[in-house]
Amino acid sequence: MSADCLFCKIVRGEIPCAKVYENDAVLAFLDIAPVNKGHTLVIPKAHHADIYDLPPALGAQLLEAVQAVGASFKGALGATGMNLGMNNGASAGQMVFHAHWHLIPRFEGDGLSLWPQKSYANIDEMSELARKIASYIR
Template sequence: MKDKDCIFCKIANGEIPSTTLYEDEDFRVILDLGPGSKGHALILPKEHFRDLNALDPAVAAKVLPLAAKIGAAQMKALGAAGYNVVQNNGTEAGQTVFHFHVHIIPRYAGAPKIVTWTPGSPSKEELAETGSRIREAL
């Protein structure tokens, strides 16, 4: 299924031009127009899925191997020292386009850190309670 009003559906299916790095029957991989670093790519499924929770399992099984393939190519072609694989779900998590997509962001030695956080220090009791609540929701 495609969403006629979704910009990523239009890009993934070739209705809107993009700098395409890779394409197959399920995905188009493009360069991000607002990159976090040189070579920042987006993996876009050709079918519309709002987020990870809506993603078809058969499509999901292909995403990480494709991310590894793109990341390895970024390292080889651009001299990246590594890469981040980022996927946001929901507004509070940073999702701005509600079409499942994965960012592959090359990382270069000496460049600013992009994906970081300050580790918390929960108590054993808090971890146990949090774990219990999540397990119950499964």
């Protein structure tokens, strides 16, 4: 754990949270500035800065929590959908550098929309970029 990390302090009980789920490796709690009421953060209890720092073995436990919390939104909140997001790096909007997923309950007509989409010039540009990305995957 990191001594000065906000989420590590929550895990240690130094800062209170509205807990919705917990197991040995994972904690889920309500976001203090929700996009919609019920907006929940799912975090590993161990400090990992972002997705690139997470051990793959921890992924199954995190996914289990995401599924359990997300499924609860239907009955508890009447949600008709859910957005799942994770910001990695400051340029992507990450403000707390402890890996975490945002689970945002969605409701018909809630006024939220996704980001604006862009396009490729043509299939060749798209294919070349796909090849380039694939060449960096280990």
